Amino acid sequence: xxxxxxxxPDVLDPRIEALVNDLIxxxxxxxxxxxxxxxxxxxxxxxxxxxxxxxGISQKMLTQTLRQMERDGLLTxxxxxxVPPHVDYALTDLGMSLGExxxxxxxxxxxxxxxxxxxxxxxxARK
Amino acid sequence: xxxxxxxxPDVLDPRIEALVNDLIxxxxxxxxxxxxxxxxxxxxxxxxxxxxxxxGISQKMLTQTLRQMERDGLLTxxxxxxVPPHVDYALTDLGMSLGExxxxxxxxxxxxxxxxxxxxxxxxARK
DNA sequence: CAATTCAGTTACCAATGGAAAGTAGGCACC
DNA sequence: GGTGCCTACTTTCCATTGGTAACTGAATTG
Numbered sequence: 029x030x031x032x033x034x035x036x037p038d039v040l041d042p043r044i045e046a047l048v049n050d051l052i053x054x055x056x057x058x059x060x061x062x063x064x065x066x067x068x069x070x071x072x073x074x075x076x077x078x079x080x081x082x083x084g085i086s087q088k089m090l091t092q093t094l095r096q097m098e099r100d101g102l103l104t105x106x107x108x109x110x111v112p113p114h115v116d117y118a119l120t121d122l123g124m125s126l127g128e129x130x131x132x133x134x135x136x137x138x139x140x141x142x143x144x145x146x147x148x149x150x151x152x153a154r155k
Numbered sequence: 156x157x158x159x160x161x162x163x164p165d166v167l168d169p170r171i172e173a174l175v176n177d178l179i180x181x182x183x184x185x186x187x188x189x190x191x192x193x194x195x196x197x198x199x200x201x202x203x204x205x206x207x208x209x210x211g212i213s214q215k216m217l218t219q220t221l222r223q224m225e226r227d228g229l230l231t232x233x234x235x236x237x238v239p240p241h242v243d244y245a246l247t248d249l250g251m252s253l254g255e256x257x258x259x260x261x262x263x264x265x266x267x268x269x270x271x272x273x274x275x276x277x278x279x280a281r282k
Numbered sequence: 283c284a285a286t287t288c289a290g291t292t293a294c295c296a297a298t299g300g301a302a303a304g305t306a307g308g309c310a311c312c
Numbered sequence: 313g314g315t316g317c318c319t320a321c322t323t324t325c326c327a328t329t330g331g332t333a334a335c336t337g338a339a340t341t342g
Contacts, residue, residue, distance in 0.1 A: 030212055030332085051271065055264060056184065057183065074320090075319075085157055085300095086157050088321090101271060101275075101278075110308095112307085113321080115320065126263055129260045130260060132256035133256045136256035141175065141178065202289050213330075215291085217290095218291085237339090238338050238339040239289080239339075
């Protein structure tokens with residue numbers, strides 16, 4: 029059991045609740061954020077390029093993340109039927125807008141990087 | 156092996172790289188985002204209240220998420236030595252600033268909810 | 283003395299994610 | 313004409329993560 033539901037029997041439509049949560053879970057995903065960033069920086073990119081640009085991602089997670097983003101309309105996938113295969117990925121306007129929405133978070137991370145490092149070490153030292 | 160490293164031998168200090176990635180992984184975490192939101196909305200809150208306000212979280216993940224956020228200096232944990240136990244959680248200014256940085260993302264999610272739903276169904280129908 | 287309350291642990295098990303090898307299919311090389 | 317390479321994936325296997333639910337401790341209440 030997670031937690032007993034909040035005592036006031038949820039004011040919001042549970043279907044909307046579920047959708048928002050699902051969306052948050054999707055959008056807040058580490059790999060989605062990272063792929064989004066490299067596509068904003070790099071424009072139209074191919075599978076392998078994206079993989080190289082996202083540090084630590086596996087091919088499995090890359091395909092999975094790209095498919096999800098395509099399904100949500102964040103990017104388009106264009107297959108050129110040649111050999112060897114050539115597939116282009118490009119952000120849609122929706123994907124771009126999400127990237128812009130995340131700008132604040134990137135800036136926050138850069139700004140407070142050092143402060144967090146220090147805080148962590150202090151915390152670990154006291155335990 | 157994930158992917159071969161980018162051919163130009165990483166221009167950035169790998170330690171900074173690692174830190175940024177770690178931070179993104181932390182901050183982009185679903186539960187962190189959700190806990191952050193309820194604490195912004197609710198101010199100082201106790202363990203059980205937060206659990207009720209975050210739909211679907213387990214006690215295990217709640218303690219884990221709260222500990223991480225404390226370690227990163229996003230919130231403070233105050234124990235009142237009484238029985239039954241009473242523990243207060245409150246965002247720090249750092250936590251608040253992260254919440255503000257995320258505002259754009261929340262708005263984006265609300266704004267584009269329906270559009271994404273439609274896009275998904277179209278995608279699923281064509282497969 | 284039994285039940286309740288809060289803020290957690292703990293034990294167990296299912297699902298997720300990573301590493302590496304395999305696949306398709308045409309082309310270049312020897 | 314067989315060997316190997318190229319790209320964009322799948323697939324398999326295994327370690328780690330995360331969820332479920334039961335348990336803990338200590339004082340107060342009935």
